[in-house]
Amino acid sequence: MDFVFQISPYSDPSLLRQVSEALEKRTELRARAQCPRLWSVTDTLNKRKKTVSKGQRIRYRIYGVLLTVMGVMLLIPGMMEPKTLWVPLIAGAIGILLGVFTLWAVGASQRQRTCFDQAAEKLLKGFAMPPSARVHFGQNGMEIAGKPAASYPDFDFVAETKDLFLLTWKEKVTLLQKKDLVAGESAQFAGFLRAKIKDYGAIYHVGSC
Numbered sequence: 001m002d003f004v005f006q007i008s009p010y011s012d013p014s015l016l017r018q019v020s021e022a023l024e025k026r027t028e029l030r031a032r033a034q035c036p037r038l039w040s041v042t043d044t045l046n047k048r049k050k051t052v053s054k055g056q057r058i059r060y061r062i063y064g065v066l067l068t069v070m071g072v073m074l075l076i077p078g079m080m081e082p083k084t085l086w087v088p089l090i091a092g093a094i095g096i097l098l099g100v101f102t103l104w105a106v107g108a109s110q111r112q113r114t115c116f117d118q119a120a121e122k123l124l125k126g127f128a129m130p131p132s133a134r135v136h137f138g139q140n141g142m143e144i145a146g147k148p149a150a151s152y153p154d155f156d157f158v159a160e161t162k163d164l165f166l167l168t169w170k171e172k173v174t175l176l177q178k179k180d181l182v183a184g185e186s187a188q189f190a191g192f193l194r195a196k197i198k199d200y201g202a203i204y205h206v207g208s209c
Helices: 015-034 036-050 054-080 086-126 186-197
Strands: 003-006 134-137 141-144 147-151 155-160 164-169 172-177 181-183 203-205
Antiparallel strands (some): 003 134, 003 181, 141 147
16 A cells, blocks of 8 residues: 655644654664663663752752852852862862752753754744645655655654654655645554564654654
């Protein structure tokens, strides 16, 4: 069975978060493949961060500011008399480092989310007024507007979200809205694609599909 998408404008505001989460998943998978040991440490830290409430994050921000201010207050006199006030000098330096690290740790996830949101927004702008074309998936691969575009081994990442499929191949991105599927159903397409790429990769479910 073949599957055909009739491309239409990507105007639904909810697509932004879905594309952002899919891009984040792709980046994470690549990073895990390149630095598995680093990611084992990251996973441990993320488990701890999930237990931190919103109120605790606010307190950590306050602690970070206080530590930084106290560190500066101790560092300045220590620098003026480093021979006699070396204890305040060291304590001030440690306080500043702890304060900066605390503020950075609290805001790191928010900065990361902003980064992926910006990338998703830029990507969606490129699809805001797409040409009226059909994307066809047959036994040998994907065709766009009747021309061969990619074979199934070319796909290095496939994500399924609530409203779309995101596929990357040869440093290119294809976004397919489920509502644009005019031949076949989205569940059937996901199964078809999974069977075609099972030797090369997998379909990753992002968010609530």
